[in-house]
Amino acid sequence: MYVAVKGGEAAIANAHRLLADRRRGDRSLPSITIEQVVEQLGLAVDRVMAEASLYDPALAALAVRQARGDMIEAIFILRAYRTTLPRFGYSEPVDTATMKVERRVSATYKDLPGGQLLGPTFDYTHRLLDPSLIADEAVAEPAAKEPGEHVMRVSDILDGEGLIEGDGRMPEGHVMGDLTREPMEFPMARDLRLQALARGDEGFLLALAYSTQRGYGRTHPFVGEVRIGEVEVELDLPELGFAVSLGLIRVTECQMVNQFKGSAKQPPQFTRGYGLVFGQSERKAMSMSLVDRALRTDEFSEDIVAPAQDQEFVISHADNVQATGFVEHLKLPHYVDFQAELDLVRRMRREYEAARAGGEDGMKEAAE
């Protein structure tokens, strides 16, 4: 007899109980604390904050734990929370020149004011599994002093000679957009594009950035500078008449220096791609800066010949919460539509068989 295959409330409740069980795992082991996630899986927390566009390490850590380590799920959970938060206003642009730099490298100069500062990087580690971590052996204190140095931005060094374009300004009278509060429309100005890239999927941007290096929209990039450290966030309060500090956030900034031939109106000048990401994520900031530069085709009258240069393609597909939702929605029931397709295919098959039978009869007749 007919067995109802449709799920109900009980099935959903049971599934969620099982999920909670799997999330907790073996009860004889202590559960991970939020503090442990913040302290020991800091880069996972950073990624969740960056792509959820919400700077709160404790909540991001909670999301990572709740999502069993599934990064996109964690980003989704944190975004759904962010969306309910009231807006008090928009902060002043952060001044990364005043960053307390923990890491700062430039590929364009051997040495420069403030020097090269490696900081806490995986670079030059040998990627050998480290058994000492299993035994939880004591870890030595770092040699370096506390971060806190302000160092000149490389783009300002080049800017002194007029060899590089400036920081970039939006046209006069342009009101800064908010991707999370306005409908998306194309063509999209650079302020909104950068917002979309900053919260875009790290893997997607990495692949697109990589594609520009392999010739799909080549931009001849040099890392002018990557810097990681803390910057102050300020909010301008009209009632007070001055900006007040809201606190410090850790960010990664990448200034990519790209080749550009001059035009009739402009002398030859380097151009730039820009990346700025919450937390420590050089891969994301560098990818973002490459894609930002690739997308600036209209400013430099470049032909759009590659995916990374196509803003509708890039921006429409960079958001992993949107992407995962839509890809995974295919597992929702679609049987009503499938039934319609099934019906049509059966009908077309009948017509095909009938036509073929008719054709064979015709052949026989002709032979007789």
Added chain:
Amino acid sequence: MNDLATYNFAYLDEQTKRMIRRAILKAVAIPGYQVPFASREMPMPYGWGTGGVQVTASILGPNDVLKVIDQGADDTTNAVSIRAFFQKVADVAVTTKTKDATIIQTRHRIPEETLKEGQTLVYQVPIPEPLRFLEPRETETRKMHALEEYGLMHVKLYEDIARNGHIATTYAYPVKVEGRYVMDPSPTPKFDNPKMHMSEALQLFGAGREKRIYAVPPYTEVVSLDFEDHPFEIQQFDKPCALCGAENVYLDEVVLDDKGGRMFVCSDTDHCEDRRAHGHAGQMLARPTQESQEAAE
């Protein structure tokens, strides 16, 4: 972190609801036109009804009675989940009965029972742009709508006929609204298209991921695209519903065993239950008493 659990009535804040209502009003004023709106990030995944949920949340009042269906059924998992969401965040009365509902949120179906004045049908829409698969760029498709340039769509339908002898579109079958905009009816089977025409109910369409809202106001012309020599036609089923005996309704195919056994039952579960409650019985339900009852009717 402990006072997180307080949400506004129907989840969205009032400012957001006002923004969405403005988009809905504009959509009603220009039937079939896709109005961009600042879609919010909802606590369910994109593609799972975030557009429909935002529309419903914005029009829902404390006295509304809500029905949620997916594939025509009230008990499909996502319908259960969305209904539970509104019970939780709006404490709203819910029903499975089409005629008792003031707002019906749906995915992929229009109820069999004719909707009445005062009812609102909210569709969940994955891809609002009917021209999307002919032209992937939003910048281009908006131009095509503005210029009423729909030749490409007719070429596509014509190519279907040339290749297959049929228009091979069975769901999300494009319609023209009030003689102006070509509109995607959402992925409902084309069987449901005629129900949209001159409907007494207000029909609202929400696409969350694509950030678009559109509408068909009551008593609006909705015409499925076709050709004079290939007129639009809906799916026909050979047999009536195996449970309630209904004809001229949309049926789901249910596989009974691994030997090719099949049965066809109403996709609209409320319609089917209602008919059975009124004594109708299909082949698989038929008992002698009921059969004689049917014969007597």
